[in-house]
Amino acid sequence: MKRNDFPILTETMNDEPFIYFDSAATSLTPEPVVNAIRDYYRNVNTNVHRGVYTLAAQATEHYEAVRQQTADFIHADKANEIIFTSGTTAGLNQVARGWGDLNVHAGDEIVVTLMEHHSNLVPWQQLAQRQHAVLKVIGITADGQLDWSAFQAALSHQTKVVAVTAVSNVLGTRNPITKIAAAAHAVNAAVVVDAAQAVAHFPIDVQAWNADFIAFSAHKMFGPTGVGVLYGKTERLQEMAPTQFGGEMIEDVTQQTATFKAAPLGFEAGTPNIAGVYGLGAAIDYLAQIGYEAIQTQEHKLDQALKAALDQPDVTVYGSNNPFAHTGVFSFNLTGIHPHDVATALDQQGVAVRAGHHCAEPLTEALGVHATVRASVGFYNTIDECARFGHAIQATRRFFA
Amino acid sequence: MKRNDFPILTETMNDEPFIYFDSAATSLTPEPVVNAIRDYYRNVNTNVHRGVYTLAAQATEHYEAVRQQTADFIHADKANEIIFTSGTTAGLNQVARGWGDLNVHAGDEIVVTLMEHHSNLVPWQQLAQRQHAVLKVIGITADGQLDWSAFQAALSHQTKVVAVTAVSNVLGTRNPITKIAAAAHAVNAAVVVDAAQAVAHFPIDVQAWNADFIAFSAHKMFGPTGVGVLYGKTERLQEMAPTQFGGEMIEDVTQQTATFKAAPLGFEAGTPNIAGVYGLGAAIDYLAQIGYEAIQTQEHKLDQALKAALDQPDVTVYGSNNPFAHTGVFSFNLTGIHPHDVATALDQQGVAVRAGHHCAEPLTEALGVHATVRASVGFYNTIDECARFGHAIQATRRFFA
Amino acid sequence: MSLSNLNQLYRQVLLDHARYPRHQGTLPAPDATLTVHNPTCGDTISLNVAYDGDRLKQITFTGDGCTISQASASMLCDQMTDQPLTTVQAKLDQFDQLVTGTGTATDLLGDAAVFNEIHQFPTRIKCALLAWKALEQLITQKEAQQ
C-alpha cells in the first residue's frame, strides 16, 4: 500500500517499531508531495499574479491549475468557487465573519452540533455575540450519532446558518450532510461543512452534498501544512465580504478608498502559500493515484482491527459499536488510568496516539470525561500495527494494575 | 557569495542566462531552507502543541525554539511577543482589526504614508471606515523621502496609530523608524511597521526602533511562502483581541462561551504552517551565516551598479539620486515604451523584472505614471548581472526605437 | 542579447497600429461607452460605440497602456466599424480562439491576425484581449436591453 512513500513509517521510536496512529491530527506526507514543494523552490520560486516574465507566468498558471484541479477534486462547478486559505480554521473564520456579519442579524439563529471541533464552534459563538444571534447546539445519541429529531426541531425560519462537521474528529461519526443540507435549505439557511476529517477518507462531492461552504486543510489529506481550501457557491461568495485586505485582492486603490476583486482572488489577500498550493496539487494527484476505493477497502479492515484491538477488559470505546461508523478514529479510555498516562505508556512502546479533549471540549464533557485517548489511522497503516497496538494496551493495563 | 545555494541562478531563460531581479516580490530560497522543510515532513511530520508522544513533543519544541530564535533575530524582549502568521498581509490585518477595532474610535486619526504597500494601507482604510476614524496619508518629497514636516504636522493627540513601511517596495526608500516612533509616542500613538522589504537587507532591532507592532514575511527573507511574523510589544498584545477562533488558541470552551489563551498562542488559531516555521528557522540561520555585513557590502555594490546600468538616455529612475538610498529596489521607465513592453523585452533577454503598480497605486499615481518597471536585487546577484541588465535595456530601447 | 523572439510578438503591423492608432478619440453621440482596465498593469481602454439597428456603425477608443493593448484596440475598431452584429460576434469569437491558441485566424480578422503567436507570451494575452472583452460586454448589454 505504498508505505515506502512514507519513510517515517520504517523508523523506530523509543526502541520499538514506530506506529503512527495520529493521522486525525495531521496526516503523513508522501514523497511526491515533498518533492513538489522542493521543485517549486528549486525551479520556479517566483510570486504569482504579479509578473510579466516567463517564470512568474508559469507559477501563476500552475497556481490556477491547482485551483481547477481542486474544483474537479470536490466536484465544484467552477474553479472560481475555490479559495485557497491557510487551513480549515482560517476558512471557517472567513465564512463566519465575511459572510456571517453581513447575513446573520439580531434574533437570527445559528445551528451547530455537539460534535464540532472548536474551529467550527467558537467562530459561530463569536458571530452570535457580535450580531446578537442565538447559537443552538444539537446533541448526540448514546451511540454518537447526531440527534436527528433535535436537529429538525431546532430548524426554523430564524435559522440562518447550519454549521456541521462531516466527520467527528473524536468519534469518527459521519454526519448525513446531504440530508442536513436539504433540511437546512428548506428553511433557507446556509450550510457550512467542516470537511477537515472527511477528505482523507472518502470522496467529497459538493454538488451531491449541496453545501454552501466547505472548508478543509491540506495537511490532513497528505498535503502540506499552512494551506487549505474554502469552497463557496458562487451566489454565496457574492454575499461575502473580504476579511483581509492588501496585495492582489484589490481592484483599484486611492488614498482613501479601495474596491476589491471578485472571488476567488478578492478573498486571497497577500502572497499566498505558493509552495503549499504546489503541494496540495501533488496531494490531490497522489490521492487520485491511490484511489478512494483502495483507501476505503484498507480503512474498513483497519476499523475492524482497531475495534478488535480495543475489545479488552477495562477499555471503554466512545461512539458507535459499529466499527465502520468510525472512519478510522477511535477514542477510548482505560478504567482508572488517565489518558495522558496511557499515551505516555503507548509512546514508550512506539505508538503515537493523542490524549486530551481533541479541541472538542463540549463533546468530551458530554461523554462524561475530561479527556480521552484517540487512535486514528490512515490508509498507510496495517492490520499488524493494529494488533501490536492491542498488545501495547494490554501491557499498559498490566503496568498500571 | 553562496550562489550555488540557489540552483535556479544557473538556469537559462529564453536561451539567455537567467537574471533574477524580482527579489522584492519574493526572494529565492536556498537549499538549507528547502532541506529543513523536507526534513520536517520526512522525520517529524506531527502536529504541534497537541501530542504527548515523543515526535509531537519534538515538533512543539522546535516550533517554540524558532519562536525564540525569531525573537532574538529582531531583538525582541521575549519569545511571547512573536506571533507566527501566514505573512505580512495577515499580520497587518490582524493588528488593524484585533487591536484597531478596540483602540481606535470615532474621530481618532490614523496616519500612514503615500509609500505604503496596499497591505499597509487598505486595512487602515477599512478600520477608519468601521470606526469612523480619519485616515491621513503623508506625502513624499521630490526625491522620494517621507515629507517630514507634513508628518509632524499631521500628528496630534487624536492620532492613535502611525502605520509606516520600513522600506518602500517601489522606491527603496528607508524610513527613519526610530524617529517616527519617537514622534508618534510623544502623542501616545501606536507605531505599526511594515518590515516586509527591510528584513532581507538590514538587521531589525525592535527595541532600537521602539515600534509597537512589526510585520514581515518569510518568503522575502529567503524563507518559505505561507509564513510570517507579527511582533507586538507585550502591553500592546494585551490590548489586542483574537481575530480568528478555533484550535489551540482556546483556554476553555463551553457550548456557548470560550476563553482564549494569552499571546502568542491565543493569536495562532488552527494548525499553523509547521513546515513553514521550520523553514523560517533555517532562513534565520542562513542569514546569520551569511551575515548582514556581507549582505550590505554586496548590496552597496549592486546599488551602484544598477544606478550605472540605468544611467542611459530616455531612462527615468524614480526616487532618490543616491544609489544607496534604494535598498536594492529601482523603479524606472523608458520614455515612450510601456513598462509591460519593457518587462517582456527584458524577459526575452533572460531578465526577470516586474512591471505594474507593485501594489502601491497611490504612490504610482503620485509619480505621475500608471506603472513602472522594477528591478530589485538580493545579495546573490552580481555586478556582472547589473551590467548585462544595462545592455538589455539598451537593446530594448533600440528595438522599440 | 537575442531579441529575435520579440519580433514574433511585436511585428511591424502591430508597432504601426501602436504608433499610429486608428479610430482613436470619442464619438459625438455614442449609444454606449465602456471603460475597462487590466488591474495587473493599469492599462485602460474606453470604447465608444454607435449602432444602426443590428449594425455596429461606429466604434472609437481612447486609452493608455502597452503596445499590445493599444494596437489591439486600434485593430479592433478597424475590424468592427460598420459591421453587422453577427459578424462582430463571429470576429470576437475567432479572436478569442486565436489569442488563447485554440484556433487559427481567417481573413475575418484582418490585421488582428498578427496576434497568432501571442499565446506563446501568456502574460500578454490579457493585454491583447482587453478591448475585445470590452466590446463583448457592450454587445451583451445591448442584447440585454432588447
Added chain:
Amino acid sequence: MSLSNLNQLYRQVLLDHARYPRHQGTLPAPDATLTVHNPTCGDTISLNVAYDGDRLKQITFTGDGCTISQASASMLCDQMTDQPLTTVQAKLDQFDQLVTGTGTATDLLGDAAVFNEIHQFPTRIKCALLAWKALEQLITQKEAQQ
C-alpha cells in the same frame, strides 16, 4: 514490548502517592484558594492554603488528572505543610530546576525528588509542575497583598 523506560517515570513512590494521595480535601477556613488547569489535557488542581504569619500552616488539594499531576500535588502538600515561606520558596525553586533538568534534588524535596528523570519526558513536565506553579501564584498573591 518494552516498558522499562516507564519505570523511570512511574516509580513506586509516585504510584503510591497517586493511589493514596495525602492532604486531599478542602480546608475549613482557608486564607486562599486557587484552581489551575493544564489546557492541553484538562488536568485540574485546586489548592487551599492557610497561613500563620510567615509560615504556610496548612495546604490541601483537590483535583482530577493524570498520575503525575495528582501524585505531584500530594507530594507538594507533604513538603510544604507547616513550613516557613522562605523554605517554601526554596523548595519551589529547587523543584522547578529538578523537573526542567537544570538542577538536582537535595533532601529539601523529600519524595518529590522522584521526579529527577521527568525531564526525559518533556510532555509530562507540565503535569508535574501544575500544583507547584499554583502554589507559586498563591505566594506571589500573598506578597502582593502585604
